[in-house]
Amino acid sequence: MSGTAAEKIASRLAELWQTSRPTILERMLALHTAEEALAANPLDQEARDRGREAAHKLSGVLGIFGLPQGSELASALEETLKSPEPLLPSDLATLKTRIAELDAVIAAKSPQ
Amino acid sequence: MARKILIIDDEEDIREVAALSLETVAGWDVLVAGSGAAGIAKARENRPDAILLDVMMPGMDGPTTFRELRAIPETSGIPVILLTAKVQAADQKRFSDLGVASVMFKPFDPLILAREIAQVLGWQEA
Secondary structure (H helix, E strand, C coil): CCHHHHHHHHHHHHHHHHHHHHHHHHHHHHHHHHHHHHHHCCCCHHHHHHHHHHHHHHHHHHHHHCCHHHHHHHHHHHHHHHCCCCCCHHHHHHHHHHHHHHHHHHHHHCCC | CCCEEEEECCCHHHHHHHHHHHHHHHCCEEEEECCHHHHHHHHHHHCCCEEEEECCCCCCCHHHHHHHHHHCCCCCCCCEEEEEECCCHHHHHHHHCCCCCEEEEECCCCCCHHHHHHHHHCCCCC
């Protein structure tokens, strides 16, 4: 592959990161909202589903923008939220920690 | 003649990066659709050489879209690659059992996406 193709993709990805940030931050907000709702009521299935969907979307897109650790964290969040098991206090603590870590990963890249 | 690929994904970022990748790296012609229904319409009209199909979409999801594509004579023979975020082994088996050509994972590397597609479809280029 030519360097030009790689450069063109890298340049466009940098532009896209700027336009995608609001959507990514909206998904982070959805994760925070879900985590807070689940802390209040661990059986809130609607909150769990909303959080799982946000995590799924983040896991698919963050790595494309050069944040593989973000995709891994989002994937781990998705797995926790997807599990049919009731959320234990330790699960809720892990959710909170991972969401904070994900915030930090995204903040470290923004703005480019 | 350049290959023609249809990307069906509800996420604009994913559509754009995948299209950029396939056009820039492989020189393929790319069509995009933001929903299963729109994708089926484009597939019928344009008869792409392959379809890259997101699994989790609102409304008609990827597996449902795939089954619809298989039921339509004009699109039944088009190879379909499911594109999904990392999933558990059970989900991967469920997707493979649908009869798709392959299951590929997000996040993908835009620099090698075309090569991976060509590889799973047995295409020599890219």
